[in-house]
Amino acid sequence: MFDLTRYLPYLINRSGAKLALAFGRELVRFGVTLQEWRVLAALAAHDGQRLSDLATLTSIDVSTLSRLVDRMRRKGLLARARANGDGRAVRLALTDAGRQRTRAIVPEARRYERLALRGIAPADAQALKRLLVRIYGNLEGIEG
Amino acid sequence: MFDLTRYLPYLINRSGAKLALAFGRELVRFGVTLQEWRVLAALAAHDGQRLSDLATLTSIDVSTLSRLVDRMRRKGLLARARANGDGRAVRLALTDAGRQRTRAIVPEARRYERLALRGIAPADAQALKRLLVRIYGNLEGIEG
């Protein structure tokens, strides 16, 4: 009737969930949660982002992110400051400690990526990533 | 330092999250949550599964699933019965109402899949799915 094993959303979700579970466990020894890592990685890519940009980038709801980011500030991983020029927005930046923590995690993150891609030709991995970008794009601006 | 846009876990997570968000909103009008749909779809694929099998299949934690399934039972979507031959296990089966609800949702689910795959050649979509299966397999049995 409905074959899950060929249903894209299912295949995406279960790979993502497995990856998240496994890597989340790994992250315990770095003293951060998976969500915190996502914020670190997003800020490492582009520093000085606003909260709402970060929400879009990380796929974390902004209300969740607001609290998450506050916890990370208390942990000393990042700093928040009202944007100059717009007192509504909050600009986020990694602290030195945050950058250092991120640097420590990155190799482990890359290791997991390699693990996930084991046995897949680099060209195929590239193609896979391109398709995932395309899929995300296809879903932009959908309101249900 | 770390390019998110080429990092596989990130790309998988954000596609999955967007898909989940959009389709979850769609499901409101069918009177089920996204997680409930996942259970319906998993049971439609293989009826009579045990709770723990379903947990593996759906990537939902078994304690969460235990409560979720109970809610679905109260909603009349499925039935639980102790497995005969093993009094520990619970076997789950869709009720007629559950099957009917699933049948109503499936076309919509397929529509979302097509939406996600827009502009992607069928052969590429096939390849993508195969790779996702491979990735999932690569991660099996990882303990962090």
Add this chain to the structure above:
DNA sequence: GCGAGATATTTGCAATTGCAAATAATGCTG
């Protein structure tokens, strides 16, 4: 430069979540 509407973030709140402990039933070993 004053309001009305738009935008960014925070907070209230009820619900879901997942770990760990408890419970229940089985299977193995001697």
Add this chain to the structure above:
DNA sequence: CAGCATTATTTGCAATTGCAAATATCTCGC
């Protein structure tokens, strides 16, 4: 067939989650 490790599920509990409402700031048009 008794005891003990194993497996399946449920439950306790603290934490996270996400929607919606509240708050704060900005931007226009006039």
